[in-house]
Structure formats: structure tokens, C-alpha cells
Amino acid sequence: MKLWLLERNETGYDQTESCVVCAKTQEKARELADTEFSDESRWTREHRDWLDPEKSTCVEVKLKKEMIIHSHYLCG
DSSP states (O other), X not given: OEEEXXXXXXXXXXXXXXXXXXXXXXXXXXXXXXXXXXXXXXXXXXXXXXXXXXXXXXXXXXXXXOOOOOOOOOOO
């Protein structure tokens, strides 16, 4: 298994901005994110951001040393 960092290019209210997924392939990581976050809003279901490389990124997280994999700080 690999770890994948997925991030939306644009995020609306009440939507997940990013997530870390454990999956064998990038395609499976995108499918899992799409399934998990599909009910967040009408926008997500219609546009399926997690499956579209133009609307989200998906990069493998290389684990060669200790690190924080993901942190999101919401200010406001």
C-alpha cells in the first residue's frame, strides 16, 4: 500500500479541501476519496472533483523519514 495526498484545486464551503488516502494506486485513491466525500454537496457529486486531475491533485507521499503527513489550519 502507498499513501496519497489529494488536494482540491478549488474548495467551496462544507467541502473537504484535502485528505491522505492509503491505496495501492492513484486511481484507487481517487475513487476512495470520491466515494467518501461524495455527499458533501451537490457540487461534488456533479463534478466529481476527486476523480478529475484538472480539479484535484494526487501525489504519492514518500515515507523516507519521520514527518507530519498532513495538517490543515483553518483561520477565520
